[in-house]
């Protein structure tokens with residue numbers, strides 16, 4: 001169905017230049033064209049702006065007169081698409097996806113958007129999130145003889161829509177029925193022969209927003225992608241809401257599941273781009289505020305504040321402003337590191353850090369450094385960076401983290417499925433300090449973290465990876481042990 005099915009030649013294990021961690025954050029983007037837009041190029045630029053949400057694979061599906069075709073491949077948006085490919089993709093609507101692999105391994109079949117045929121025609125699905133009951137539903141279907149072509153949750157969603165489509169009067173009912181069954185995190189963009197639908201799960205765990213460009217509508221994971229294509233932000237899709245876009249009408253259905261709003265707080269800490277807004281709160285301001293509160297919570301006498309690029313920079317600026325300690329650019333990141341073809345084992349992870357980062361001796365030598373990063377997950381990268389500063393002559397390195405210790409696995413975007421990979425799950429703060437080789441170590445408290453997204457209600461976040469307080473009961477089918485088996489740990 002995709003024009004470049006031959007891309008399946010990518011058999012080897014590919015991981016992006018970023019090490020995989022616990023959460024997942026894919027990027028989704030869609031356009032309903034009411035003007036004379038080049039939809040494929042528009043989605044291309046939208047995905048480009050969402051590249052930070054996933055670097056493993058990407059794809060674009062277009063709808064031309066109800067026929068859906070597409071192109072997808074492993075790698076960055078700029079590597080997968082060429083002018084010639086984009087020229088071939090034309091239509092009335094288009095959706096795209098950048099993937100950070102979680103459920104379903106790293107392979108071409110699992111790239112999105114997923115294109116499926118069903119009774120009423122074709123549909124394409126782009127999904128950001130992770131269902132906690134997908135394996136159970138899938139098993140039921142398989143027991144009834146269903147065949148699956150991918151190992152993704154998204155195909156389970158496509159099956160549910162198709163099955164309910166047979167019984168329901170319209171797509172709307174089929175989607176509502178599907179939402180009653182699936183559990184977990186999902187921000188979805190679905191393209192059918194004549195409509196574009198945007199759906200956010202009842203907890204609003206992942207972001208999704210609506211924009212407008214001339215008379216055309218856009219759906220995107222983050223507002224930065226709207227700005228990238230010159231579109232105007234209209235509003236966020238609400239938790240549990242389905243929006244249908246057809247022609248110049250935009251219609252909303254609010255499913256009434258009465259779930260509490262639980263945006264993944266890691267969007268503010270790490271995933272989203274600082275120039276984005278989610279549910280009314282600025283990511284940049286949240287990170288500045290987290291850094292400011294961190295300086296109050298864990299003050300230290302030092303000469304220079306340094307942020308780990310790129311994720312720690314904004315919080316470091318906030319820390320510097322609050323503490324009065326000057327901010328300096330003492331770690332230089334190579335911005336041209338492409339996709340690295342490395343085996344995702346611990347040893348290679350440790351080695352890859354030097355390619356990405358270098359320490360600026362002239363700025364560091366003889367100084368007491370406060371080193372700020374957004375999070376510690378495994379502790380491997382952090383250890384390497386502390387060592388790098390010491391090797392460059394730092395007198396002291398005081399590590400400050402603008403989020404609490406990650407102690408619990410995330411079931412709504414699983415990558416590390418097991419606690420044993422999370423350094424804070426089985427070490428005290430003092431032990432972690434010792435492992436990473438810092439002179440002191442301080443994490444932001446959960447209370448302070450929840451203060452940081454200014455403008456968003458404090459109780460509207462999922463903090464399960466810090467507190468173990470999961471918004472959704474993790475079904476028994478997903479025990480930690482099974483997760484480990486599923487992910488080969």
Ligand code: 5GP
Pocket residue numbers: 018019020021022023024270308311312373374375376377378379380381382383
């Ligand atoms: P660690 O010391 O735990 O090996 O690495 C810490 C770094 O991992 C931090 O700089 C943080 O930005 C990054 N990080 C945290 N969560 C994630 C994630 O889910 N995915 C990726 N790729 N990096 C993450």
Ligand code: MG
Pocket residue numbers: 308309310311312373374
């Ligand atoms: Mg980082």
